[in-house]
Amino acid sequence: MTKTADYTVPGLGKDNGEEIAGLLQDRLHALNDLHLVLKHVHWNVVGPNFIAVHEMLDPQTETVRGFADDVAERIATLGTAPSGLSGELVTERSWKDYPLFKASVEDHLSELDKVYTGVIEDHREVLAKTGQIDPITEDILIGQVKDLELFQWFIRSHLEKVS
Numbered sequence: 001m002t003k004t005a006d007y008t009v010p011g012l013g014k015d016n017g018e019e020i021a022g023l024l025q026d027r028l029h030a031l032n033d034l035h036l037v038l039k040h041v042h043w044n045v046v047g048p049n050f051i052a053v054h055e056m057l058d059p060q061t062e063t064v065r066g067f068a069d070d071v072a073e074r075i076a077t078l079g080t081a082p083s084g085l086s087g088e089l090v091t092e093r094s095w096k097d098y099p100l101f102k103a104s105v106e107d108h109l110s111e112l113d114k115v116y117t118g119v120i121e122d123h124r125e126v127l128a129k130t131g132q133i134d135p136i137t138e139d140i141l142i143g144q145v146k147d148l149e150l151f152q153w154f155i156r157s158h159l160e161k162v163s
Contacts, residue, residue: 005079009136014079016133021080023126024071024137028082029089030119031068031144035061037098037115047104053158060151067144074140109155116152120145 008017042057072082083089095118100111123145130137 003081008079009077009134012078012134017078018080020130020134020137021075021078021082023129024075024078025080025083026092026094027123027126027141028068028071028075028084029093030095030122031064031071032084032089033093033095034115034119035064035068037112038064040098041100041108041112044100044102045105045108046102047106049105049158053105053109056154060154063147063151067147070140070144074137106159109158113152113155113159116148116155120148120152123148 004018004021006014008014012020038057038061042054042061045053045057068084072084075082098111098115100108123141127138127141127145130141
């Protein structure tokens with residue numbers, strides 16, 4: 001079985017297409033992991049403000065799942081087979097598993113803030129690498145970072161202390 005085709009998008013070049021697809025594969029793993037983490041928190045958050053957080057996470061989960069689909073389809077468009085396999089996600093990821101199960105709103109949101117920071121920072125790194133080579137991929141990532149930063153603001157607003 002082959003993971004790459006003999007083509008990429010016109011005007012990009014096969015080597016650049018494969019390079020960008022490789023960068024996007026890591027982003028696909030991160031987005032798949034993030035949507036699973038969001039659902040995990042949704043199921044395991046308890047305490048005051050539980051329902052607000054529980055209900056806030058479902059739209060984030062759905063949006064992030066859509067982001068994963070967009071990235072996977074871009075990888076395929078670039079001529080490479082995207083991987084959504086859990087085994088590859090676990091062996092290829094550079095981050096640790098989410099540490100909490102049943103825990104308070106504050107504990108989960110504090111950890112989720114760290115997860116969002118990691119995903120956003122890594123998205124921005126790939127954005128910087130792809131911007132000069134492929135503005136289409138850059139555009140996809142810009143839109144995703146915009147929404148991810150908004151979702152992180154929602155998380156941080158729950159954690160912010162008013163003086």
